[in-house]
Amino acid sequence: MDILGNLLAGFGVALQPQNLVYAFIGVTVGTGIGVLPGIGPALTISLLLPLTFSLDSTPAFIMFGGLYYGAMYGGSTTSILVNTPGESASVVTAIDGYQMAKKGRAGAALATAAIGSFVAGTFATIVLMVLATTLADLAVLLGPPEYFALMLVALAAVSSLSGTSVAKSVFATLFGLLVGLVGSDVQTGTVRLAFGIQDLENGIDVVLGAIALFAIGEVLWVAATSGRQGPEERQKVKGSVWMTREEFRRSIPAWLRGSAIGFFIGALPGAGATIASFVTYGVEKMTSRRPQEFGKGAIEGVAGPEAANNASAGGALVPLLGLGIPGSGTTAVMLAAFTIYGIQPGPLLFSQHADLVWGLIASLYIANAALLILNLPLVGVWVKLLDIPKPLLYSGIIVISALGVYSLNYSAFELGVAFVLGLVGFLFRRFDYPLAPVILGIVLAPLLDNNFRRAMIMTSGDVLAVVLRPGAALMLVAAILFFSFPFLLRLYGRLSGKREIAELIETDVG
Numbered sequence: 001m002d003i004l005g006n007l008l009a010g011f012g013v014a015l016q017p018q019n020l021v022y023a024f025i026g027v028t029v030g031t032g033i034g035v036l037p038g039i040g041p042a043l044t045i046s047l048l049l050p051l052t053f054s055l056d057s058t059p060a061f062i063m064f065g066g067l068y069y070g071a072m073y074g075g076s077t078t079s080i081l082v083n084t085p086g087e088s089a090s091v092v093t094a095i096d097g098y099q100m101a102k103k104g105r106a107g108a109a110l111a112t113a114a115i116g117s118f119v120a121g122t123f124a125t126i127v128l129m130v131l132a133t134t135l136a137d138l139a140v141l142l143g144p145p146e147y148f149a150l151m152l153v154a155l156a157a158v159s160s161l162s163g164t165s166v167a168k169s170v171f172a173t174l175f176g177l178l179v180g181l182v183g184s185d186v187q188t189g190t191v192r193l194a195f196g197i198q199d200l201e202n203g204i205d206v207v208l209g210a211i212a213l214f215a216i217g218e219v220l221w222v223a224a225t226s227g228r229q230g231p232e233e234r235q236k237v238k239g240s241v242w243m244t245r246e247e248f249r250r251s252i253p254a255w256l257r258g259s260a261i262g263f264f265i266g267a268l269p270g271a272g273a274t275i276a277s278f279v280t281y282g283v284e285k286m287t288s289r290r291p292q293e294f295g296k297g298a299i300e301g302v303a304g305p306e307a308a309n310n311a312s313a314g315g316a317l318v319p320l321l322g323l324g325i326p327g328s329g330t331t332a333v334m335l336a337a338f339t340i341y342g343i344q345p346g347p348l349l350f351s352q353h354a355d356l357v358w359g360l361i362a363s364l365y366i367a368n369a370a371l372l373i374l375n376l377p378l379v380g381v382w383v384k385l386l387d388i389p390k391p392l393l394y395s396g397i398i399v400i401s402a403l404g405v406y407s408l409n410y411s412a413f414e415l416g417v418a419f420v421l422g423l424v425g426f427l428f429r430r431f432d433y434p435l436a437p438v439i440l441g442i443v444l445a446p447l448l449d450n451n452f453r454r455a456m457i458m459t460s461g462d463v464l465a466v467v468l469r470p471g472a473a474l475m476l477v478a479a480i481l482f483f484s485f486p487f488l489l490r491l492y493g494r495l496s497g498k499r500e501i502a503e504l505i506e507t508d509v510g
Helices: 003-014 017-035 041-048 057-081 088-102 106-139 144-160 166-180 206-225 245-267 272-287 300-323 329-340 354-375 379-387 390-409 412-430 436-458 463-467 470-496 499-504
Strands: none
Touching: 003 017, 003 106, 003 354, 017 041, 017 057, 017 354, 041 057, 041 206, 041 329, 041 390, 057 088, 057 106, 057 300, 057 329, 057 354, 088 106, 088 272, 088 300, 106 245, 106 300, 106 354, 144 436, 144 470, 166 412, 166 436, 206 329, 206 390, 206 412, 206 436, 245 272, 245 300, 272 300, 300 329, 329 436, 390 412, 436 463, 463 470
């Protein structure tokens, strides 16, 4: 495959005036959304999905790509200036970024975050286009047994690396699978889990589930917990917004390490940006000549995690585009968007929808440049978004959510289902259950069921024959290893006396 030629063709698509406008809209809105606490890329794309039904697929996904990259960056601004992370992945940035701001170096912290995001995003996009095309070529060789096993790998990885207890993650995954199986069986037409309710025979729409869990659940959570936090202490951007030569020199290796670590961890299903930023922060502290500065305003503590945060977004797109397997809540919502447009990511995506996929990849380069150009001059604008009264902001989200759900099939019953699932999302937040495995389960349940049934037909119902196929067996072993990883890590931590190692995988990071 001529990657360079396809990329140039992709730039021809991405640089069309209409698509360029949507890329800038995505980056701008995504950055603004990333600034607002609790409203991440998954929620944003969920809300905008119903609004993009009238668009062609290419501009819609170019906008989604800009939203994803912009939202991953946006949280750094308020982490540094207000000590309020826009999302869980920006928590680490606040540790040293806010301390730098208190010392009058907010401009340098924002600059290293912006440049690190650009370096990491560019690196991730380059590796994405190479790995995704390679995976797509290999995936052509996979059959239903291998795809069934691959989906088990994704579910096992999300369950084990979601940032909370394995038992809670497994429960969340099983709940998502249960919701995803509601409705008529594709192969036999048998109605499952509808309990005699005719409106459930067509199943629960993935977009409905995403809006309910992420948006409505978040609004209920904010309403229940508002007033617990004190007033925010804001730091102004003092002095030059540029770094000193010494700060620039110290940032370069942190950017590179963060980009590599973030991309690798982001490509693992279920790991995501939060774990990538925490791991990178630990690596930077271990390799630094000034470990005593960490927690007090070390610029590496901002540069590395911010690079990892943005590189993980590109990494998460690798399994989605190459295999059709989402590895995070955001990519699961993007998979739902592909489904709505009648497109199946995976082996045939690069051949059947070349304009779309290469236009999307090229637009990610443009989004990175736009982030760098837009964000430093607009720092003051982004911080002012925090002045929006929370009641007004979240009441607007609930209205948009309701309109989005109702616009799917103009069904009042589905609107009721959305609010029930929103209450479930709130309860999951309240009792520390992760939401990403739920949405992933909803998306993968029909695919998992269909591929298992097809595998059984291929082998005349012989489960052992499915398990012993080399590719499927290798993936099942990987699934077992992923599932066992937290237990092995905890055991190692106890035997070695390193409690922090055992606790890392259990840290609730959203």
